[in-house]
Amino acid sequence: MLSTSRDRVRRTEVGKINRDAHQPTTVRHRGHVEQHWADGTVRRIEAKAHVFTQGDAKTHVYKVASGAVCLYTVLTDGRRQIIEFALPGDVVGLGAASVQACNAQAIVSTQVQCLPVAALLKAAKKDPEIALKLYEAISRELLATREHLLCLGQRGACERLAAFLVVLSRRNAARGADPRIVKLPMTRLDVADFLGLTIETVSRTLSKMKRQGLIEIDQITIVRLKDDGKLLRLADGGARV
Amino acid sequence: MLSTSRDRVRRTEVGKINRDAHQPTTVRHRGHVEQHWADGTVRRIEAKAHVFTQGDAKTHVYKVASGAVCLYTVLTDGRRQIIEFALPGDVVGLGAASVQACNAQAIVSTQVQCLPVAALLKAAKKDPEIALKLYEAISRELLATREHLLCLGQRGACERLAAFLVVLSRRNAARGADPRIVKLPMTRLDVADFLGLTIETVSRTLSKMKRQGLIEIDQITIVRLKDDGKLLRLADGGARV
DNA sequence: CGACTACTTGACAAGGATCAAAGTTGGTGG
DNA sequence: CCACCAACTTTGATCCTTGTCAAGTAGTCG
Numbered sequence: 046m047l048s049t050s051r052d053r054v055r056r057t058e059v060g061k062i063n064r065d066a067h068q069p070t071t072v073r074h075r076g077h078v079e080q081h082w083a084d085g086t087v088r089r090i091e092a093k094a095h096v097f098t099q100g101d102a103k104t105h106v107y108k109v110a111s112g113a114v115c116l117y118t119v120l121t122d123g124r125r126q127i128i129e130f131a132l133p134g135d136v137v138g139l140g141a142a143s144v145q146a147c148n149a150q151a152i153v154s155t156q157v158q159c160l161p162v163a164a165l166l167k168a169a170k171k172d173p174e175i176a177l178k179l180y181e182a183i184s185r186e187l188l189a190t191r192e193h194l195l196c197l198g199q200r201g202a203c204e205r206l207a208a209f210l211v212v213l214s215r216r217n218a219a220r221g222a223d224p225r226i227v228k229l230p231m232t233r234l235d236v237a238d239f240l241g242l243t244i245e246t247v248s249r250t251l252s253k254m255k256r257q258g259l260i261e262i263d264q265i266t267i268v269r270l271k272d273d274g275k276l277l278r279l280a281d282g283g284a285r286v
Numbered sequence: 287m288l289s290t291s292r293d294r295v296r297r298t299e300v301g302k303i304n305r306d307a308h309q310p311t312t313v314r315h316r317g318h319v320e321q322h323w324a325d326g327t328v329r330r331i332e333a334k335a336h337v338f339t340q341g342d343a344k345t346h347v348y349k350v351a352s353g354a355v356c357l358y359t360v361l362t363d364g365r366r367q368i369i370e371f372a373l374p375g376d377v378v379g380l381g382a383a384s385v386q387a388c389n390a391q392a393i394v395s396t397q398v399q400c401l402p403v404a405a406l407l408k409a410a411k412k413d414p415e416i417a418l419k420l421y422e423a424i425s426r427e428l429l430a431t432r433e434h435l436l437c438l439g440q441r442g443a444c445e446r447l448a449a450f451l452v453v454l455s456r457r458n459a460a461r462g463a464d465p466r467i468v469k470l471p472m473t474r475l476d477v478a479d480f481l482g483l484t485i486e487t488v489s490r491t492l493s494k495m496k497r498q499g500l501i502e503i504d505q506i507t508i509v510r511l512k513d514d515g516k517l518l519r520l521a522d523g524g525a526r527v
Numbered sequence: 528c529g530a531c532t533a534c535t536t537g538a539c540a541a542g543g544a545t546c547a548a549a550g551t552t553g554g555t556g557g
Numbered sequence: 558c559c560a561c562c563a564a565c566t567t568t569g570a571t572c573c574t575t576g577t578c579a580a581g582t583a584g585t586c587g
Contacts, residue, residue: 120441120522120523121522121523121524122524124440126436126440140425140428140429141418142425142429169414169417169421170414172414173410173412173414176414176417176418176420177382177417177420180382180410180417180420180421180424181382183421183425184380184382184383185382187381187424188381188383190432190435191359191369191388192359194367194369194431194434194435194438195359195367197438198367198438198481199365199366199367199482202542202543232565233565233566233567238439240439241438243544243545245566246543247566249543249567249568265565265566281361282361282362442574443575473533473534474534475533483575484575484576484577485533486534486536487575487576489535489536493535506533506534
């Protein structure tokens with residue numbers, strides 16, 4: 046970010062980084078956590094509405110059921126950093142602090158399951174298994190955030206985009222979808238704010254990758270990975286543009 | 287980071303971001319955690335030696351007793367991102383993963399207390415209080431890392447340095463030291479790798495701040511904050527250079 | 528007092544930002 | 558069904574911050 050940018054505008058989005066805490070296969074221990082989620086109420090949030098904002102009392106933890114949410118923070122002059130994209134299955138609002146430190150905004154019409162933290166903590170205080178699940182879930186978030194930190198601190202524009210696509214591709218693979226076809230439901234601006242770039246740089250870089258045969262783009266939101274090996278090397282610093 | 291930088295060299299350091307989990311005032315609940323720390327063995331690590339490296343089995347959690355440690359990750363071409371600096375009282379190695387995802391290196395001769403994770407987890411499984419302490423501790427790390435992410439993604443060089451100094455200043459204040467006098471035991475290279483800049487930019491930016499009367503520098507490692515109000519505004523995006 | 532290592536400073540280049548404008552896409556209403 | 562409009566995206570030209578390359582300075586240790 047070279048200078049001032051006070052004109053950050055609006056959004057629409059998707060894409061995500063950290064895996065959520067409650068994978069049926071693992072959680073089968075006793076079923077506590079799923080039970081709690083099942084008890085939670087469901088809330089519908091329209092596109093661009095906030096699930097919560099910075100400073101809100103942390104009353105609930107939210108699990109994305111459908112749609113997509115982005116977590117972000119802002120500087121006083123309006124510059125925005127998107128911390129992560131939360132997709133179905135992902136949880137937002139974890140953390141032991143009593144107030145929310147970020148903003149969470151739906152990027153498309155979204156449904157979330159709401160779990161009251163009071164109940165969750167009460168359960169955790171009785172059942173260490175649940176407390177440890179919280180620990181595991183937030184550990185995963187921390188890992189993903191550190192990876193992102195490496196991205197922003199050390200990688201150039203191409204590398205950031207490549208890393209971004211690779212992560213989304215992996216998420217696809219993890220949920221059984223085609224890892225070669227990545228859907229970008231979020232705006233270019235969202236991608237830019239996630240990667241610490243400008244919208245123009247994102248667009249140009251994507252075009253460049255297209256020219257180089259690394260990817261193809263359909264109707265703006267669908268990216269087809271043509272050479273994920275090279276993308277991977279690009280992201281890991283093992284290849285020059 | 288504009289291009290390739292394959293020539294990253296060596297270090298020496300200090301500086302830190304996240305507060306540790308075990309503040310006597312809060313932990314007085316039952317004393318479990320302190321008890322565990324007291325049981326742990328102490329290990330001495332000389333400057334530049336690693337406490338652990340990426341991929342190591344996560345056998346212990348470490349609490350810095352004296353000295354300083356940096357956590358970092360690297361890209362395959364050698365670019366290094368320092369995640370955080372751990373100072374006395376800070377804990378490194380938390381996280382539910384079974385292997386270390388980062389490298390932890392002493393930047394000066396350091397002593398750490400080692401706590402076997404096996405014992406810690408066993409205790410946590412019996413006592414939810416302990417499990418929740420883990421959750422709280424790692425929640426704090428996540429918050430600090432997100433703040434850092436905002437820094438790398440959105441702030442320019444001056445702003446990054448200002449934010450860095452402000453954080454160190456606050457840490458001083460938190461431990462009762464003079465917030466206006468910040469010691470930088472780490473190398474300029476370490477600062478650069480922490481902030482996603484080059485050593486030259488760090489040096490130049492510090493010099494510029496000095497010329498502007500924001501800071502004074504004694505014997506390279508001591509920074510005197512002359513105008514912390516303006517530094518704060520700089521860091522928060524509320525001021526132009 | 529040399530040889531290191533770390534830091535600073537300068538000149539130049541390059542990646543990405545900014546400014547500007549044109550091309551797409553999707554929704555609305557006639 | 559199509560014209561129009563707003564929002565989003567792409568592309569181009571130019572500027573600026575920061576990286577790169579290259580000296581030069583300053584402490585440290587033997």
